[in-house]
Amino acid sequence: MNRWKNVDPEIFDLFIAACSGELSAEQTARLEAALLSSEPLRRRYTDFCRFEAELRLHGQGERAIRAAKDLLQDDSPATPNRSSLWLSRLPAAIHWQTHPARFGAVAVLLLVVFWAVFGLFVWPWWRGAGEETLAEAPPAYAPHVARLRQAVDCQWDEPKAYLAPSIGIHLEQGRRLKLKQGLAEVVLDDGAAVILEGPCEFAIESRNAISLSRGKLAATVPEEAIGFLVDTPFGTVIDFGTQFGVEVDTEATAMAVYQGEAGMEITDSSGRKRAIRLTAGQTARADRTGRFTTGAGGVERLAIVRTIPHDPIGRSKTAPPAAVGVISIGNPSFESPDQADLQRLSDGSAYLAGWHVREDIGRGGIDVYLAGPKYSTAASPDPTDGDQFVVMSGYGAEGGQATSGAVYQLSVVSAPLAPNTTYTLTFDIGNRDTSTNGDTTTTVEAFFTLDHTDVAVTHTANAVGTPFSMTLGDIPRGAMLTDRTATFTTGSTDLHHSLNICLKQTSTDPNSANWAQSRWDNIRLRARPASVTEGMAP
Amino acid sequence: MADLTRHEDFSERLRQNYARVYGYILSLVHDTNDAYDIFQETALALWQKYDDFQPGYSFGAWACGFARRKTLEHLKAARRRRDRAVFSEELIEALTEVQAQTPNLLAEREDALRHCLGELTGRQRELLLRCYDGKHSVRQVAEESGRTTHSVYSSMRHLRIKLLECIDRQLGTEGES
Numbered sequence: 001m002n003r004w005k006n007v008d009p010e011i012f013d014l015f016i017a018a019c020s021g022e023l024s025a026e027q028t029a030r031l032e033a034a035l036l037s038s039e040p041l042r043r044r045y046t047d048f049c050r051f052e053a054e055l056r057l058h059g060q061g062e063r064a065i066r067a068a069k070d071l072l073q074d075d076s077p078a079t080p081n082r083s084s085l086w087l088s089r090l091p092a093a094i095h096w097q098t099h100p101a102r103f104g105a106v107a108v109l110l111l112v113v114f115w116a117v118f119g120l121f122v123w124p125w126w127r128g129a130g131e132e133t134l135a136e137a138p139p140a141y142a143p144h145v146a147r148l149r150q151a152v153d154c155q156w157d158e159p160k161a162y163l164a165p166s167i168g169i170h171l172e173q174g175r176r177l178k179l180k181q182g183l184a185e186v187v188l189d190d191g192a193a194v195i196l197e198g199p200c201e202f203a204i205e206s207r208n209a210i211s212l213s214r215g216k217l218a219a220t221v222p223e224e225a226i227g228f229l230v231d232t233p234f235g236t237v238i239d240f241g242t243q244f245g246v247e248v249d250t251e252a253t254a255m256a257v258y259q260g261e262a263g264m265e266i267t268d269s270s271g272r273k274r275a276i277r278l279t280a281g282q283t284a285r286a287d288r289t290g291r292f293t294t295g296a297g298g299v300e301r302l303a304i305v306r307t308i309p310h311d312p313i314g315r316s317k318t319a320p321p322a323a324v325g326v327i328s329i330g331n332p333s334f335e336s337p338d339q340a341d342l343q344r345l346s347d348g349s350a351y352l353a354g355w356h357v358r359e360d361i362g363r364g365g366i367d368v369y370l371a372g373p374k375y376s377t378a379a380s381p382d383p384t385d386g387d388q389f390v391v392m393s394g395y396g397a398e399g400g401q402a403t404s405g406a407v408y409q410l411s412v413v414s415a416p417l418a419p420n421t422t423y424t425l426t427f428d429i430g431n432r433d434t435s436t437n438g439d440t441t442t443t444v445e446a447f448f449t450l451d452h453t454d455v456a457v458t459h460t461a462n463a464v465g466t467p468f469s470m471t472l473g474d475i476p477r478g479a480m481l482t483d484r485t486a487t488f489t490t491g492s493t494d495l496h497h498s499l500n501i502c503l504k505q506t507s508t509d510p511n512s513a514n515w516a517q518s519r520w521d522n523i524r525l526r527a528r529p530a531s532v533t534e535g536m537a538p
Numbered sequence: 539m540a541d542l543t544r545h546e547d548f549s550e551r552l553r554q555n556y557a558r559v560y561g562y563i564l565s566l567v568h569d570t571n572d573a574y575d576i577f578q579e580t581a582l583a584l585w586q587k588y589d590d591f592q593p594g595y596s597f598g599a600w601a602c603g604f605a606r607r608k609t610l611e612h613l614k615a616a617r618r619r620r621d622r623a624v625f626s627e628e629l630i631e632a633l634t635e636v637q638a639q640t641p642n643l644l645a646e647r648e649d650a651l652r653h654c655l656g657e658l659t660g661r662q663r664e665l666l667l668r669c670y671d672g673k674h675s676v677r678q679v680a681e682e683s684g685r686t687t688h689s690v691y692s693s694m695r696h697l698r699i700k701l702l703e704c705i706d707r708q709l710g711t712e713g714e715s
Contacts, residue, residue, distance in 0.1 A: 003711075004702045016695065021570035025623035028568070032629050042636045050561030050640075051702060054651055057556055059670030391689075435684070517684050 005173075007044060008034075015045055019052040145207040146171040146188045150308050154182030154198065176203040179215070183308050186210070191225035192239070194218070197305050205231060218245045218258075218306040235266035235286040240277070245304035252287035256299035258306065266292060332524045334390050389432050389521035392505040406504040407520075422489040426526045428482045429503070431475040432519035442516045444472045447502040448488065480522065501525055548588055552581060554644045555598040559605050562637050566609050566630055569622070576612050580605045598642050606634055643709065650708035654701050665690070666697050 007015075014031040017023050023031065035042050148165045156165060157178035165171065171186065179198035186194045189207035196202055200215020210217070211231035221228045221239045228239040230246050234253040237246050242260030246253065255264055255278070263277040268290035276294060278284055283302070284294045390407055427446055434442070447469040475481045503523060507516045552559075559580065564573040583604050584591075591600055613624050625633075655663055668679050669690070680690040 002703055003706065004699050012695075012699075016698070018568035019564055019570075021568065021573075023568050023623070028623035028625070031568075032625055036629055036632065039632075039636070042633055043640070046562070046565055046633060046636045046640060048702070049565035050557050051698075051705070053557035053561035053564065054647065055666070055670050055701075058651060058655070059667050391686075 003040075003044060007041070011041070015048045018045075019049055145173045146175075146186050146204045148184060149187045149193070150183075150185040152183045152308055154184050155180040171204050173204055173206060177201070183305060185308055188225070188228070190228070191222045192228040193220045195305060195308060205229070212246060212248050214248055214250075216245065216247045216302075216304045218304045219243065220306075221260075234288055235264045238263045238265060238275075242280075243306070245299070245302055245306065247302050247304060252285050254283065254285045254302055256283045256302045256304070257281065258299060264292075266290060268292070333522050389519045392518050392520065406502050420489070422487055423527045425486050425488070426528075427470070427484045427486070428480060428522060428524040429472060429475065429520060430480040430522040431477055432521050434477050434516070434518045436516040442505055442507050442518060444475070444503065444505050444518070444520075445469050446472060446484075447504060448486070544588070548585060551597040552584070552601070555601055557647070558598045558640075558642065558644070559601045562602050562634075563605050563609055565633055565637070566606075566625065567613065567616075568625070572612060572616075576605065576608045580608050583608065596642060598644070599638070602634075602637060646709060647705070650705045651701070653708055654704035657704055658697065658700070662693075662697055665693060669694055 004012075011031070011034050014023065014027055014034070017027060018031060035045055148171060151165075157180050158165075165177065165184075171177075178201045179196055181198040183198070184196045186196065186204070188194070188204070188210065192208060192210075194210055195218045196212075197216045197218075200217065201213045202215070202217070203211045203213075205211050208225055208227060209229040209231065213233060217230065219228065219230065219239065220243045221241060223241055226239060226241040230237040230239075232246065232248045232253040234248070237244065237253075237255050240261040240263065242262045243258040244260075244262040245256045245258065247255075253264075255262065257278045257280050259280050261277060261279050263275055264284050264286060265273060265275040266286045267273050270290075274292060276284060276292065278294065281299060282294060282296055283298050284292065286292050392407070425448065429444075429446070436442070470484060470486050472481060472484065501523075503520065505518060560573065560577050563576050563580070564570065567573050567576065580601065584601055587604075591597065610630070613630070616622060616624050655666075658666065665679065665683075668674050669676060674682075676690050676694070677687050679685075680687045683690075
């Protein structure tokens with residue numbers, strides 16, 4: 001369990017603001033309330049403030065120490081920099097060696113000088129810096145801790161279609177989901193596999209915990225995930241290595257153990273905690289009054305779906321199979337998302353609705369972030385487009401090594417791909433602006449991966465291991481590259497649920513001070529089955 | 539030159555404990571200027587009372603005791619002036635209690651930070667140290683590198699978390715609440 005990633009992002013921003021001297025009165029009150037309510041949070045806050053002090057000492061200490069040491073060793077006034085103003089006012093300090101009796105007083109003065117120099121450099125900047133940083137602080141990210149492995153006939157309650165989870169997508173900690181109908185299988189990073197049956201409402205709490213506020217789930221928990229939790233309004237179900245089911249309605253939480261052992265913990269009406277442990281074939285029910293009942297047998301009465309019928313292409317039983325034009329990219333023009341739409345990611349600092357970013361690939365990295373009119377006046381190659389675009393900005397790296405960054409979407413398909421089918425993909429991209437400093441050269445490639453291939457992982461090692469990629473070549477500033485095509489053929493047994501796309505930019509320059517910046521927009525992808533290979537129909 | 543040795547001892551102890559003492563003051567006053575003033579007053583008071591310090595005791599804990607008194611005086615005045623929002627006495631005491639329980643780990647923390655800075659890429663380290671070098675504002679760093687302030691802020695936030703996690707791993711404190 002990582003204690004920093006688990007800090008509420010808003011609170012973490014308050015920590016930063018506090019250590020920058022930039023807390024408003026209202027923020028002070030919020031931070032105080034949070035700190036008073038949690039001893040672990042107070043410990044983190046104390047550690048964070050110490051860490052900030054350590055970093056400043058690291059950045060400043062040597063210079064300040066050197067100034068003080070110079071003073072001890074040198075009779076002449078110090079070198080002409082800002083610190084000399086302080087030093088020249090302290091004649092007694094300069095002559096300390098000839099007046100040992102005055103040393104004590106001198107030492108105190110030296111210390112004052114030491115910290116005054118430190119302060120002269122550090123604090124004036126820090127005071128000024130917070131004003132803009134606070135105003136533009138992005139919402140913080142949450143790590144991905146789960147993945148949607150299967151979905152059958154799923155209808156999600158998401159206002160924006162491109163935010164609805166599709167098969168293969170990563171789910172971040174804290175993600176709340178409403179499944180209106182269908183069966184979805186979510187696999188948590190520690191290994192627990194959970195089948196959720198719509199209608200239900202649930203949230204991903206951690207890599208080994210889920211909360212269910214309404215509806216049914218069945219969990220299969222391997223040994224490595226023992227301790228998996230299902231939090232419900234009326235009790236917490238705890239796994240001891242098992243398969244169990246849970247149903248939550250407005251009155252109670254019911255559970256049934258199918259294999260192994262599991263338990264439930266409740267807080268009864270008098271505030272006491274009570275726990276029971278069940279073995280296979282037993283059921284338990286905790287209601288809103290805090291009453292606990294257990295029983296043997298009757299596990300089937302809960303009627304919870306425990307497996308998803310194996311369907312190699314995960315095809316919806318009601319939706320038609322993949323057809324012309326089904327592949328689409330969510331938010332292709334990076335248009336301004338609502339705050340609520342912003343993606344919260346563990347692997348970078350950019351927040352693009354519907355998009356993921358990866359900043360550090362190989363040595364160094366490229367900054368990838370959403371930008372808009374307040375950052376640039378770059379013209380859009382597509383006059384119908386809005387104001388926002390994605391920026392990839394990278395430096396050269398020591399030794400002339402390339403630095404790369406990527407922006408990608410997992411599961412861009414809106415319906416499953418068909419097996420044994422050759423698809424033609426048509427790709428567009430617009431270049432709003434490119435600027436370079438020095439000899440930086442930039443190459444851009446589009447990668448496509450299938451299924452659960454983790455684009456971020458694949459590209460971390462600069463491994464191509466993907467079905468195909470295309471180098472986009474030189475796209476003139478202000479131009480759209482349109483109708484670049486590629487084809488690929490799906491296999492017969494692979495789980496071709498989804499297609500992922502990754503746009504990767506690499507900068508090369510031996511001078512680490514040089515940089516290149518590109519502004520991309522209107523990344524569109526269309527797909528069309530070109531032919532069906534022998535033996536199978538889509 | 540007994541005075542010189544004594545001064546050196548004191549300077550070295552203060553340097554070693556800087557982050558603990560300054561970080562503690564900063565956590566209570568959440569104002570960098572005030573924290574700086576209080577730290578200076580504390581350093582002066584520590585030196586004046588250095589004869590009372592008993593070798594073998596924790597200098598950091600001793601120094602934090604002084605820092606607490608100086609900070610309380612300061613906050614009392616600030617509350618009277620009502621010129622800015624300050625933490626309540628209840629929270630100050632709660633934070634002091636946490637601070638007192640925090641292990642000192644001076645050398646270990648220094649080593650951990652050095653190690654973790656080494657784990658960053660050259661470019662990340664350059665950005666971080668540039669932002670902490672006291673010469674550059676975030677805005678200046680952004681302008682010089684052709685980035686937005688927002689982007690630099692985001693990167694700095696990301697780097698902080700990366701370093702904090704790494705330090706925890708180094709110190710074996712990642713599982714702590």
